Amino acid sequence: MSGSAVLLQFLNGLSGASALFLVAAGLSLIFGVTRIVNFAHGSLYMLGMYLAVWLSARIGFWASVPLAAALVAAGGAAVEMLLLRRIYKAPELFQLLATFAVVLLVKDLALWAWGPEDTLGPRAPGFAGAVEIAGRAFPQYDLLLIGLGPLVFLLLYLLLTKTRWGILVRAATQDREMVGALGVNQKLLFTAVFMLGAGLAGLGGALVIPREPASLEIDLAVVSDAFVVVVVGGLGSIPGAFLAALLIGEIKAFCIGLGYSKITLAVEFIVMAVVLVLRPWGLLGRPQAAMRGPAALEAPLDPPSGRAVAALLALFAGLAAIPAFTTGYTLVLLTDVLVFALFAASLHFMMGPGGMASFGHAAYFGLGAYGAGVLLLRLAAPMELALALAPLFALAGALVFGWFCVRLSGVYLAMLTLAFAQIAWSIAFQWDAVTGGSNGLIGVWPAAWLASKTAFYYAALLVCAAALALLWRLVFSPFGYALRASRDSALRAEAIGIPVRAVQWAAFCVAGLFAGLAGALFAFSKGSISPETLSVPRSVEGLVMVLLGGVQTLTGPVWGAALFTWLEDSVSRGFEYWRAAIGGVILLLVLAFPRGVAGFVRERIAR
Amino acid sequence: MSVLSVRGLSKAYGGVQAVHNVSFRVEGGEVVAMIGPNGAGKSTCFNMLNGQLAPDAGEIKLGEASLVGLAPHRIWRLGVGRTFQITATFGSMSVRENVQMALLSHHRRLASILSSAPRCCVDEADALLERVGMRSQAGRPCAVLAYGDLKRVELALALAHRPRLLLMDEPTAGMAPGERGELMQLAAVLARDDRLAVLFTEHDMDVVFGYASRVIVLHMGEIIASGTPDEVRADPRVREVYLGDA
Numbered sequence: 001m002s003g004s005a006v007l008l009q010f011l012n013g014l015s016g017a018s019a020l021f022l023v024a025a026g027l028s029l030i031f032g033v034t035r036i037v038n039f040a041h042g043s044l045y046m047l048g049m050y051l052a053v054w055l056s057a058r059i060g061f062w063a064s065v066p067l068a069a070a071l072v073a074a075g076g077a078a079v080e081m082l083l084l085r086r087i088y089k090a091p092e093l094f095q096l097l098a099t100f101a102v103v104l105l106v107k108d109l110a111l112w113a114w115g116p117e118d119t120l121g122p123r124a125p126g127f128a129g130a131v132e133i134a135g136r137a138f139p140q141y142d143l144l145l146i147g148l149g150p151l152v153f154l155l156l157y158l159l160l161t162k163t164r165w166g167i168l169v170r171a172a173t174q175d176r177e178m179v180g181a182l183g184v185n186q187k188l189l190f191t192a193v194f195m196l197g198a199g200l201a202g203l204g205g206a207l208v209i210p211r212e213p214a215s216l217e218i219d220l221a222v223v224s225d226a227f228v229v230v231v232v233g234g235l236g237s238i239p240g241a242f243l244a245a246l247l248i249g250e251i252k253a254f255c256i257g258l259g260y261s262k263i264t265l266a267v268e269f270i271v272m273a274v275v276l277v278l279r280p281w282g283l284l285g286r287p288q289a290a291m292r293g294p295a296a297l298e299a300p301l302d303p304p305s306g307r308a309v310a311a312l313l314a315l316f317a318g319l320a321a322i323p324a325f326t327t328g329y330t331l332v333l334l335t336d337v338l339v340f341a342l343f344a345a346s347l348h349f350m351m352g353p354g355g356m357a358s359f360g361h362a363a364y365f366g367l368g369a370y371g372a373g374v375l376l377l378r379l380a381a382p383m384e385l386a387l388a389l390a391p392l393f394a395l396a397g398a399l400v401f402g403w404f405c406v407r408l409s410g411v412y413l414a415m416l417t418l419a420f421a422q423i424a425w426s427i428a429f430q431w432d433a434v435t436g437g438s439n440g441l442i443g444v445w446p447a448a449w450l451a452s453k454t455a456f457y458y459a460a461l462l463v464c465a466a467a468l469a470l471l472w473r474l475v476f477s478p479f480g481y482a483l484r485a486s487r488d489s490a491l492r493a494e495a496i497g498i499p500v501r502a503v504q505w506a507a508f509c510v511a512g513l514f515a516g517l518a519g520a521l522f523a524f525s526k527g528s529i530s531p532e533t534l535s536v537p538r539s540v541e542g543l544v545m546v547l548l549g550g551v552q553t554l555t556g557p558v559w560g561a562a563l564f565t566w567l568e569d570s571v572s573r574g575f576e577y578w579r580a581a582i583g584g585v586i587l588l589l590v591l592a593f594p595r596g597v598a599g600f601v602r603e604r605i606a607r
Numbered sequence: 608m609s610v611l612s613v614r615g616l617s618k619a620y621g622g623v624q625a626v627h628n629v630s631f632r633v634e635g636g637e638v639v640a641m642i643g644p645n646g647a648g649k650s651t652c653f654n655m656l657n658g659q660l661a662p663d664a665g666e667i668k669l670g671e672a673s674l675v676g677l678a679p680h681r682i683w684r685l686g687v688g689r690t691f692q693i694t695a696t697f698g699s700m701s702v703r704e705n706v707q708m709a710l711l712s713h714h715r716r717l718a719s720i721l722s723s724a725p726r727c728c729v730d731e732a733d734a735l736l737e738r739v740g741m742r743s744q745a746g747r748p749c750a751v752l753a754y755g756d757l758k759r760v761e762l763a764l765a766l767a768h769r770p771r772l773l774l775m776d777e778p779t780a781g782m783a784p785g786e787r788g789e790l791m792q793l794a795a796v797l798a799r800d801d802r803l804a805v806l807f808t809e810h811d812m813d814v815v816f817g818y819a820s821r822v823i824v825l826h827m828g829e830i831i832a833s834g835t836p837d838e839v840r841a842d843p844r845v846r847e848v849y850l851g852d853a
Binding site: 169300301303473474476477478479480481484485487488489491492493494495497498499501503557 | 657659678679680683684688691695696698700704707709713716717718719720721722723724748750756761762763766767
């Protein structure tokens with residue numbers, strides 16, 4: 001690379017960093033004040049893009065940018081007032097879930113309004129040409145973006161440090177209760193901050209339309225990039241977001257410029273890993289302030305009673321009898337339910353007793369699925385062996401990713417798991433030779449003796465029932481107790497000789513292993529694997545299942561999986577906007593059953 | 608050989624010297640109180656002793672073994688039990704399960720994955736609870752206990768590994784006066800019968816002068832006096848710190 005090429009790539013990185021900064025700054029601001037990780041932030045960005053493309057055809061590019069940003073800000077305010085305001089007191093995970101429902105709704109809104117095709121925006125009038133820099137052409141518009149990033153940073157900085165409102169925002173970021181106690185109108189503050197954050201995301205989206213086409217896939221890609229930026233920079237720190245956006249923007253530009261676009265994510269991952277090991281709270285972040293009030297009271301967890309065990313055995317017998325009555329589609333659906341019950345239960349193991357919420361659990365599900373496919377197709381292993389060994393792929397992934405994740409807790413951990421899942425997804429998506437790239441793998445069929453629907457159903461029933469029994473047994477083993485102790489009070493656990501991190505790491509790996517088993521079963525039941533198997537929506541589905549059933553209950557995830565799988569199956573058949581429908585259902589559940597269905601039923605019975 | 612020997616222990620937060628060049632020893636069978644006004648450095652000192660904080664300088668030895676740089680769970684293995692100023696127990700477990708948890712750790716069975724934890728060490732747990740007077744509440748969830756009872760559960764947890772050194776950070780804060788005596792009496796018996804070294808911080812001077820065999824006074828991160836309760840009571844510097852003048 002010559003000197004001038006390096007300079008040009010550097011400038012490219014700077015212009016990419018600007019939009020990234022706008023999104024990440026908004027995310028960071030919103031989290032700082034409301035303590036909500038806004039999953040829908042990428043959707044707001046996407047909305048900004050679509051709106052700007054649509055508006056610029058009518059009122060011109062320059063007028064469309066501020067108008068799109070303002071519209072997105074207004075949309076953000078509406079979301080805050082109609083939805084988030086009702087759930088500030090709900091558990092963190094329910095808040096995340098609610099914002100994910102918004103992701104689904106916005107995606108289908110965009111699909112309905114602008115169709116599934118990517119749409120390119122116009123060039124920016126007045127900045128359509130190129131300038132010569134060090135003997136090479138460089139787009140004028142990119143220069144403009146380079147200037148805009150720091151300008152917005154400066155304006156935000158002035159707003160936060162020089163105005164009374166900004167001081168309130170910073171005070172609320174440090175100590176929300178105290179600001180409330182001083183008589184500040186929190187409602188107004190929260191809405192305003194959410195509006196500002198949404199507006200920034202919309203602005204970021206609107207500004208990139210001359211460079212990138214608006215597409216329906218951009219929302220999750222942007223939000224996971226923003227998560228990386230925010231985690232690296234430090235949650236709640238605007239200068240941190242700026243610094244990290246520059247860092248990530250440059251890494252991307254140089255990887256692409258050097259012709260290694262495929263390793264971009266790997267390099268991002270390494271940078272993030274190094275930062276997190278050296279500074280767990282990000283470059284300029286600070287440890288989260290402890291919340292006041294009584295420590296979160298975790299519900300006691302009792303081993304299943306004799307009657308509960310009998311009921312589960314009866315259920316097992318009932319499921320075993322089903323093929324006598326039906327052999328059609330019901331068996332396929334029930335196989336799905338079994339597989340997802342195991343997937344959800346494995347997630348529950350780390351979320352419930354472990355207290356570690358994962359937003360990327362599908363990574364291990366997918367690693368198991370791809371492991372099975374690769375063993376069968378590329379290494380010509382027999383199906384039985386492939387099924388047995390595939391979970392080890394997931395275990396290997398969990399060993400590596402988990403090592404980093406257990407160093408963090410709460411939302412930091414959740415974001416990191418999501419970033420890892422996104423990395424696993426893009427590896428599966430890009431590594432054509434092994435994973436079949438975007439087409440995935442086909443012909444992952446079970447051995448001949450398991451080829452019939454009934455035979456495979458029985459195999460799935462046996463494997464899943466055994467795995468579930470083992471998982472639940474684990475919860476009440478000394479290891480499971482040590483895990484729960486580490487969640488209840490890490491301080492006390494360490495002080496009685498429990499190596500908290502090691503225990504959590506082991507639990508992460510157990511959860512990964514069982515998710516991998518579910519994934520391998522899934523691959524053989526479908527006969528094919530696509531990158532969707534380990535995409536972020538799949539991870540969120542797992543979360544929805546667990547939360548539907550209730551985190552505090554042992555068997556909840558199984559009921560949640562059954563309900564969700566059935567629901568998705570009946571909604572998605574023949575309905576174009578099934579995502580929005582599922583989003584609506586999630587919202588309804590979050591607002592109506594903050595403790596999950598099983599928790600709700602149990603409460604009713606207790607009354 | 609002293610059970611605990613501390614030499615030249617120092618810790619600064621930014622520019623503030625929280626603990627400066629602190630040296631002392633605690634022998635087996637002794638009950639030593641560490642006192643001082645708020646901000647004197649007592650908690651910082653304690654947190655360095657059990658590995659929660661890394662000291663900037665100094666030496667901490669349990670018998671022959673150096674504790675500096677070890678994680679809290681390793682320090683517990685070597686024989687240091689601890690209770691916290693703000694009690695820390697496992698809220699989702701019953702009182703008995705809390706103690707069972709500590710006993711599982713004591714018996715090195717944390718990696719066991721197929722045995723049933725609720726059936727482990729039940730008698731041993733009940734015996735420990737009997738000792739701290741919590742046997743009758745063994746089945747209750749920790750989350751609903753009165754504060755004084757939580758302190759006793761913590762003591763049972765700290766004793767599960769048969770420590771050589773017991774660290775108690777404000778063991779009687781939040782307790783009724785009658786309960787305070789009972790708990791400290793128990794600590795004194797343990798020190799006498801098991802040759803346990805006990806180090807505790809305390810604001811209640813009745814407890815300090817009633818149960819400590821020796822008192823160390825910290826002020827602004829440094830030891831300004833140490834000796835028998837009577838010696839410390841008569842020390843002019845201590846009077847100055849506590850009463851404002853001599």
